[in-house]
Amino acid sequence: MTRTTPPRPVSAEALFPELAPYRGRVTRLHPRPGRPGRHDSHIGGPLLWPGDEPWPPCREPHQPETEGYAPEDIRRTRADGSHPAGRPWPSDDGPGPVPFLALAQLFRRDIPGLAPGPDGADLVQLFRCPRTHGPYLERRYHLEWRSAARTERAGRFRVDPPVAPLLRWEHELPEPCVLHPEEVDTYPWAEDDTLPAELIARIDAWEDAQRAERGPDALDYQCDLSIPPGWRVGGFPSWASTGPMAVDCASCATPMRLLLTAEGGEYDGGSHSWVPLEDRDPDRTGKESVRFGLSAATPTRLRFGRDRDLHVLTCPADLGHPPRWVLS
Structure with a gap:
């Protein structure tokens, strides 16, 4: 619609x-909740990501955590209108890199006014680190620019992006949305x-x-x-x-x-x-x-x-x- x-x-x-x-x-x-595909512009859906390309990590130091929410619990409770229960943060969670969480991808073919990226890139993907940084709990973001045509010719695509075992807040997890x-x-x-x-x-x-x-x-x-x-x-x-x-x-x-x-x-x-x-x-x-x-x-x-x-x-x-x- x-x-x-x-x-x-x-x-x-x-x-x-x-x-x-x-x-x-x-x-x-x-954006409205839906079931976008990897070839669509969307928020919270699967990315058009070549299968042989590494997922972007956030390498900056992040704040230690004590409790969080599991993505599967967040999805389940959204469906039934309840609130997820917190879980203890894993004790083996170290200070190493953390995979970025994908938020959105936009194709210029779908979005009037979307400015081109470097070398005429016409697909942009937006990420946010699922962890906080510094005493003010700041966030880190990442942009990935691509040629849509070149990327769509990839032989295979990533279907299992890394997922953080726990998120600090419920509103860290994007709901898959189609765009209008x-x-x-x-x-x-x-x-x-x-x-x-x-x-x-x-x-x-x-x-x-x-x-x-x-x-x-x-x-x-x-x-x-x-x-x-x-x-x-x-x-x-x-x-x-x-x-x-x-x-x-x-x-x-x-x-x-x-x-x-x-x-x-x-x-x-x-x-x-x-x-x-x-x-x-x-x-x-x-x-x-x-x-x-x-x-x-x-x-x-x-x-x-x-x-x-x-x-x-x-x-x-x-x-x-x-x-x-x-x-x-």
């Missing part, structure tokens, strides 16, 4: 004509110097007037007109938790470009206007029409930080330079 974003409650450019030069396109991925890509217009976050100061002041004044007139039903530029929630490719970064940040390439200091954003939730009470028409009750209107449920609100079952957005950024000057990862 396709997913269709409703028209915005009001036209951003009708309110603020100065936004027109800043308009951009973003591809909403709209959809392009929509988007506008930059309005804070600090992301837009001209005079325009941000006008947006702030409009939001103040909205709150004074409509109270809890007030429209909000960031939530309703600017950047949609959920997994998306391209567009502009959202900065709800950190405020806008300058993200430059560590190799050449070039300002980096947003490749994709991974988010735990597809919508919440503040972003309900972006909920697709297919996830609404046609007999109701507004927030009351939203069919809140895990399969639509948190389909991937993943979380990033404390319910933040994970921005994956690449260097436009040299696609071979290392990506950067920003939680915001």
